[in-house]
Amino acid sequence: MSQRRDDRVSRLPSSALQRRDALGLAGLGLAGLGLGWPVFAQTAPKKGGVLRIASPANPSSLDPAVGGAGSDHAILWTMYDTLVEWDYATLKPKPGMAEWIFPDPKTMLLRIKPGISFHDGTPCDAEAVRWNIERNRGDAASNLKADLSSIEASAVVSPTQVKLMLDQPDAALPAVFSDRAGMMVSPTAQKAAGKAFGRNPVGAGPWRFVSWADNQKVIVTRHAQYWRTGLPYLDGIEFSIIPELATGLRSVVSRQNDLAYQLSARYRPIITREKALRLVTGPTLYCIQLYMNYARAPLDNPKLRQAINFALNREAFVKATMDGVGEPAHMNLPSTHWAYDKSVAGLYPHDVAKARQLMADAGLAAGIDLTIGGYTDQDAVRRGEIVMDQLGKIGIRLKFTNGTIPEISGQFFGTEKKFDMLLSAWTGRPDPSMSYSLMYAKGAYYNAGRSEFSPELSALLQESRAREDIQWRKSVFAKIQRMVMENALVAPLAFQFEIDALSNAVQGFVPNLLGKPKFNNLSLSG
Numbered sequence: 001m002s003q004r005r006d007d008r009v010s011r012l013p014s015s016a017l018q019r020r021d022a023l024g025l026a027g028l029g030l031a032g033l034g035l036g037w038p039v040f041a042q043t044a045p046k047k048g049g050v051l052r053i054a055s056p057a058n059p060s061s062l063d064p065a066v067g068g069a070g071s072d073h074a075i076l077w078t079m080y081d082t083l084v085e086w087d088y089a090t091l092k093p094k095p096g097m098a099e100w101i102f103p104d105p106k107t108m109l110l111r112i113k114p115g116i117s118f119h120d121g122t123p124c125d126a127e128a129v130r131w132n133i134e135r136n137r138g139d140a141a142s143n144l145k146a147d148l149s150s151i152e153a154s155a156v157v158s159p160t161q162v163k164l165m166l167d168q169p170d171a172a173l174p175a176v177f178s179d180r181a182g183m184m185v186s187p188t189a190q191k192a193a194g195k196a197f198g199r200n201p202v203g204a205g206p207w208r209f210v211s212w213a214d215n216q217k218v219i220v221t222r223h224a225q226y227w228r229t230g231l232p233y234l235d236g237i238e239f240s241i242i243p244e245l246a247t248g249l250r251s252v253v254s255r256q257n258d259l260a261y262q263l264s265a266r267y268r269p270i271i272t273r274e275k276a277l278r279l280v281t282g283p284t285l286y287c288i289q290l291y292m293n294y295a296r297a298p299l300d301n302p303k304l305r306q307a308i309n310f311a312l313n314r315e316a317f318v319k320a321t322m323d324g325v326g327e328p329a330h331m332n333l334p335s336t337h338w339a340y341d342k343s344v345a346g347l348y349p350h351d352v353a354k355a356r357q358l359m360a361d362a363g364l365a366a367g368i369d370l371t372i373g374g375y376t377d378q379d380a381v382r383r384g385e386i387v388m389d390q391l392g393k394i395g396i397r398l399k400f401t402n403g404t405i406p407e408i409s410g411q412f413f414g415t416e417k418k419f420d421m422l423l424s425a426w427t428g429r430p431d432p433s434m435s436y437s438l439m440y441a442k443g444a445y446y447n448a449g450r451s452e453f454s455p456e457l458s459a460l461l462q463e464s465r466a467r468e469d470i471q472w473r474k475s476v477f478a479k480i481q482r483m484v485m486e487n488a489l490v491a492p493l494a495f496q497f498e499i500d501a502l503s504n505a506v507q508g509f510v511p512n513l514l515g516k517p518k519f520n521n522l523s524l525s526g
Helices: 070-079 126-138 187-199 245-253 265-273 302-311 314-322 342-346 352-361 378-392 405-413 432-440 455-463 470-486
Strands: 050-055 084-086 093-095 098-104 107-112 151-158 161-166 207-213 217-222 236-241 277-282 287-292 326-328 368-375 396-403 421-426 490-496 498-503
Touching: 050 070, 050 245, 070 207, 070 217, 070 236, 093 098, 107 126, 126 151, 126 161, 126 187, 207 236, 245 265, 245 378, 245 498, 265 277, 265 498, 287 302, 302 352, 302 378, 302 396, 302 490, 314 326, 314 378, 314 490, 342 470, 368 378, 368 405, 378 396, 378 421, 396 405, 405 421, 432 455, 432 470, 455 470
Parallel strands: 050 236, 368 396, 368 421
Antiparallel strands: 084 093, 098 107, 107 161, 151 161, 207 217, 217 236, 277 498, 287 421, 287 490, 326 490
């Protein structure tokens, strides 16, 4: 069944999303860096084989509703298909397990493709989809409530149709359903496992779960009844958890693994020298930044937050931590994104004198001690050293606590509320309203203080999803970006490019703008 092509079909205008100035690559100078979308000669896909992957992070959970780390996605996508998918280069939504229309601005109709079953044999029908949506938006443990806040109620219309009643128009819902909220889990398995479901996941993706040894390995195997004819090609995938990126790359060089992803730019020369390896690169929305708990002292003082932003030398950060292969970040979107607002980019030029004056105005002329969470891999430690040096010049003394991504991010965003700041990344979302809502909406998981910054920002976040018109949405995001950055709710540092190393046996791999790899179409040639 093809998706209806009328003015009610919920998809962002293709002309806007495909424009070079919307998500184009030329502005990043990618050609000169060798960072365009790669085109490789590929052999016909061959069935069979187990792909071995060096993964940089242990999952926070294998339950998409409960997990909180952006690094989970690469593993989750092997086990869970999504209701909606997206184009790799533009993130334009397209049908996945379901197609959609908006019969009216406050109603969304999902049409689930027939014949899909979960790995345990449970049908992935309308009732299963409705149950997933209600769990994601209502379960106490769900981190997806902000994504689905516009849904007022849901109902099964037929065995393959679910109707969503909205309290306001929501143009971002298709993109929302291409992320965690659209990853369907088996109701049967989740009800039986309860809180243990994150260790015993059951989805409807191309591979089913076999085992998870914490901080060691995640193994998945082919789902024989997968609904897409002919897929997957691979019999299985083994993820070796290797947080140290240099070690992960060495495992590919030594043929212990076939692929390592999200590598540092400083490893590009090593990859290109190895004749048995292939370098894959591409732009991403992956933004390294300082998250701040601005709901409590001392970072409830806007002058301190603004001082931090003025003190950061983003150009020097890119040179020192990315070998110059990156883009200085002045907001949560890169300069080539359709919603980027150039006028906001000039708010915080590197200005130590201005930063010191703001410190004095805040009553902190003698300096201040702040706690900050970070990670243990070599690149994260290096980033921490640069930030510590730059902020130290205005009297901010950072006390770092380093650990694994799930451990440290959980301590900052979870119930413990440890640290004043977190040096981490925002890994991006298919629609910018998702990113801004998840970081700044009241109660959102990635809003560490869970507080409402202002009623005006809350209203703008809702307004950003009210219409599909791209220019209108851009004007709303301009207001959101200015409010976030003028009030220094975050300190963005740099946008990272995708750097992946593949053995020559790996066929069909293509990077995507989210920088979170999918392996659905991969095969092994030997």
